[in-house]
Amino acid sequence: MAQFTRVSRSVGLITLQNPPVNALSAVARQGIVDAVKRALSDPKVKSVVICGQNGIFCGGADIKEFGTNITGPPLVPMIHAIEASNKPVVAAIEGSAFGGGLELALGCHYRVAHSKAKLGLTEVTLGLLPAAGGTQRLPRLIGVPAALNLITTGRHVTAAEALQLGIVDQVTDHNAVDEAVKFALSVAGKSLDARRISTYPCPCPSDVDALFEEVMQKVRQSARGAIAPIACVQAVRAAATLPYSQGMEREQELMATLFTSGQARALQYCFFAQRAVGRWSMPSGARWDTSKPRSIHKAAVIGLGTMGRGIAVALAQTGLSVVAVETQEKQFMEAKKMVSGMMERGAKRHGTAPPLDKITYSQNIQAVADVDLVIEAVFEDMALKEKVFQQLSTICKQGTFLCTNTSALDVDHLASQTRNPELVVGMHFFAPAHVMKLLEVVYGPRSSPQAVATAMQLGKKMGKVSVAVGNCRGFVGNRMLKPYLEQALFLLEEGATPELVDGALEEFGFALGVFKMSDLSGLDVGWKVRKGDGLVEPGLASGPSARIRQGRRYSPLGDLLCEQGRFGQKTGQGWYRYDKPGSRVPRYDPWLHSFLEEYRTQHGIVARRIDQQEVLERCLYALINEGFRILEDGIAAGPEDIDIIYVFGYSWPRHRGGPMFYASMVGLAKVLERLEHYHQAHPDVPYMQPCNLLRRLVASGSPPVHKWKEAIKKLRSQL
Numbered sequence: 001m002a003q004f005t006r007v008s009r010s011v012g013l014i015t016l017q018n019p020p021v022n023a024l025s026a027v028a029r030q031g032i033v034d035a036v037k038r039a040l041s042d043p044k045v046k047s048v049v050i051c052g053q054n055g056i057f058c059g060g061a062d063i064k065e066f067g068t069n070i071t072g073p074p075l076v077p078m079i080h081a082i083e084a085s086n087k088p089v090v091a092a093i094e095g096s097a098f099g100g101g102l103e104l105a106l107g108c109h110y111r112v113a114h115s116k117a118k119l120g121l122t123e124v125t126l127g128l129l130p131a132a133g134g135t136q137r138l139p140r141l142i143g144v145p146a147a148l149n150l151i152t153t154g155r156h157v158t159a160a161e162a163l164q165l166g167i168v169d170q171v172t173d174h175n176a177v178d179e180a181v182k183f184a185l186s187v188a189g190k191s192l193d194a195r196r197i198s199t200y201p202c203p204c205p206s207d208v209d210a211l212f213e214e215v216m217q218k219v220r221q222s223a224r225g226a227i228a229p230i231a232c233v234q235a236v237r238a239a240a241t242l243p244y245s246q247g248m249e250r251e252q253e254l255m256a257t258l259f260t261s262g263q264a265r266a267l268q269y270c271f272f273a274q275r276a277v278g279r280w281s282m283p284s285g286a287r288w289d290t291s292k293p294r295s296i297h298k299a300a301v302i303g304l305g306t307m308g309r310g311i312a313v314a315l316a317q318t319g320l321s322v323v324a325v326e327t328q329e330k331q332f333m334e335a336k337k338m339v340s341g342m343m344e345r346g347a348k349r350h351g352t353a354p355p356l357d358k359i360t361y362s363q364n365i366q367a368v369a370d371v372d373l374v375i376e377a378v379f380e381d382m383a384l385k386e387k388v389f390q391q392l393s394t395i396c397k398q399g400t401f402l403c404t405n406t407s408a409l410d411v412d413h414l415a416s417q418t419r420n421p422e423l424v425v426g427m428h429f430f431a432p433a434h435v436m437k438l439l440e441v442v443y444g445p446r447s448s449p450q451a452v453a454t455a456m457q458l459g460k461k462m463g464k465v466s467v468a469v470g471n472c473r474g475f476v477g478n479r480m481l482k483p484y485l486e487q488a489l490f491l492l493e494e495g496a497t498p499e500l501v502d503g504a505l506e507e508f509g510f511a512l513g514v515f516k517m518s519d520l521s522g523l524d525v526g527w528k529v530r531k532g533d534g535l536v537e538p539g540l541a542s543g544p545s546a547r548i549r550q551g552r553r554y555s556p557l558g559d560l561l562c563e564q565g566r567f568g569q570k571t572g573q574g575w576y577r578y579d580k581p582g583s584r585v586p587r588y589d590p591w592l593h594s595f596l597e598e599y600r601t602q603h604g605i606v607a608r609r610i611d612q613q614e615v616l617e618r619c620l621y622a623l624i625n626e627g628f629r630i631l632e633d634g635i636a637a638g639p640e641d642i643d644i645i646y647v648f649g650y651s652w653p654r655h656r657g658g659p660m661f662y663a664s665m666v667g668l669a670k671v672l673e674r675l676e677h678y679h680q681a682h683p684d685v686p687y688m689q690p691c692n693l694l695r696r697l698v699a700s701g702s703p704p705v706h707k708w709k710e711a712i713k714k715l716r717s718q719l
């Protein structure tokens with residue numbers, strides 16, 4: 001797991017060999033300890049280089065070991081031994097040096113990085129802190145403010161930035177290992193007194209207390225309830241205020257608390273779930289590893305509204321040639337300007353040239369004749385989309401994949417409008433499409449595995465986290481959102497306020513509560529859908545029967561707001577009041593509160609006190625219950641798919657691991673009991689009726705979330 005060789009006569013080369021990312025597993029650590037001993041005891045070796053095989057230095061501690069009985073030599077003494085060595089040790093950093101990997105490099109006396117390498121203390125993203133001396137060495141090397149920034153965010157820095165910050169000593173475009181060997185030869189025999197970072201004083205601004213207070217306040221605000229970023233600040237504070245050995249003790253103490261926390265489990269689950277969704281499968285048995293994608297060189301976007309513009313930018317930024325089609329003159333002119341602006345701003349942020357020449361614009365749909373893939377993003381109207389798919393089917397060359405960006409409509413019905421339904425899939429982007437990471441790839445019963453594989457691969461190329469899901473109304477994300485939104489409205493009817501509901505959800509960790517989110521997306525969007533579904537009735541009848549539609553409880557509150565022209569931020573009024581149309585800061589609106597009171601009086605509802613616990617249970621368990629139905633229906637292959645969709649597309653707090661993981665943490669029996677309780681209290685709300693799958697999982701002993709897929713398969717086979 002770590003190979004020792006002697007190169008250039010006097011350099012001991014230690015190569016980490018633990019594919020795919022050279023993680024520091026027990027065996028790898030033992031390999032390093034043995035190789036270092038050998039290098040130090042070999043009189044022919046005058047200096048040492050540590051590198052990783054296959055162009056990657058080290059992905060850090062082995063995350064798979066966490067939660068198990070960890071054996072093998074611990075990291076901290078191993079790194080101390082390297083730092084204490086009397087022969088210079090140089091880290092040759094290629095690919096990535098993350099977490100414990102960078103901590104290992106910081107224990108070396110010098111660091112040489114390839115120009116394409118990325119470095120970072122990423123532990124915070126896994127609910128941890130850099131506990132192999134990272135919180136104590138990095139501030140000593142680059143100063144407290146810069147170290148705080150890196151450690152509390154876990155962000156990756158390029159080799160160039162690492163050089164500028166002083167993390168690495170040299171950056172090369174050539175082979176980093178060869179350069180590190182040359183470097184090692186040049187420093188052999190030199191004094192190492194000034195190269196052991198743990199002996200450095202910690203450069204600190206004069207007013208340490210004020211600095212940490214300010215940072216802590218910022219971190220608390222952005223952490224949304226996550227505990228690791230706060231522990232990171234506390235550990236760096238120890239570096240700034242205590243001698244190294246005491247700082248290390250504090251680092252270990254803080255890590256001990258984080259290591260066994262539910263948040264760390266949730267974040268590590270998300271890490272693996274994000275990778276697991278790439279290994280998609282379809283009910284037909286088609287899979288990621290047996291389905292070959294086709295390469296896409298030229299793509300088209302039809303419809304340049306908000307979504308279409310974002311999709312066109314995302315495609316062009318990937319390097320594809322894009323044909324952007326908009327038939328309406330006004331929208332066409334506006335979109336051209338907006339798309340160029342978006343690309344210029346993106347390029348400025350990344351210090352690159354905007355890919356303006358990648359996009360050609362047309363007002364004629366015939367312009368898509370020679371593209372490999374089309375993404376339709378016209379208005380969410382089935383008749384309109386049907387027409388577009390019929391046209392595309394005749395215009396496009398043989399074999400062109402036809403994708404729809406619909407957020408809820410029937411993908412299979414659209415496929416039925418074409419000559420080759422197997423080429424049709426959904427590519428459901430989230431707004432703004434060039435920024436948001438999530439992509440739902442929706443397959444219908446006739447979508448070919450190749451069409452799914454191609455959309456998944458294109459999503460990956462665009463930097464998206466793509467999740468393959470089955471076809472149903474709203475797919476996974478929006479289907480689960482419906483009962484969540486519905487409960488929020490029922491809570492208002494019964495006595496809650498938008499402030500109370502949003503407060504509870506934001507305290508749970510959502511970036512925005514449900515009502516602030518609705519104001520941001522526009523209340524008219526759902527109104528149009530409900531009208532289409534025949535749910536909206538004009539005027540305001542009173543009494544309980546006015547709140548039953550299609551045989552189930554219905555709240556017309558959202559419709560009533562829309563009738564008043566209150567569409568949310570865009571009109572300056574919605575569930576909150578805004579200073580002017582387009583403003584983003586929600587303010588308490590006395591009108592809304594009187595409106596709610598009048599509404600309750602009219603319907604004979606006596607407002608009652610509702611607490612945050614009830615808000616969370618009703619909104620979240622209704623959503624989770626629908627998640628179980630989605631699993632039962634086979635629309636999502638496993639809980640990981642649902643959780644990743646919620647974390648990346650719906651701002652579900654990552655440190656709570658996604659709704660299905662959260663349910664497993666709460667306990668399935670408890671979720672079931674609360675659903676039963678609320679269903680008894682509200683028998684006219686079918687979403688609250690516990691799903692069969694949930695009952696059966698509880699009956700089978702509530703297996704942990706990573707065993708659900710297997711359990712569901714078994715339960716299905718018993719039917």
Ligand SMILES: CCC[C@H](O)CC(=O)SCCNC(=O)CCNC(=O)[C@H](O)C(C)(C)COP(=O)([O-])OP(=O)([O-])OC[C@H]1O[C@@H](n2cnc3c(N)ncnc32)[C@H](O)[C@@H]1OP(=O)([O-])[O-]
Binds near residue numbers: 098103134
């Ligand atoms: C005492 C305290 C010590 C310390 O302070 C704590 C830490 O270091 S915490 C650690 C801090 N480190 C981090 O936060 C870095 C975490 N890792 C990464 O950010 C990316 O994996 C990396 C950029 C390295 C490569 O990206 P890429 O090229 O797109 O490749 P990919 O991402 O698809 O991964 C390929 C496969 O490797 C797997 N795997 C990966 N890393 C680890 C690991 N550490 N362990 C185990 N497995 C790991 C991954 O699951 C996947 O498996 P599979 O079965 O094929 O799905």
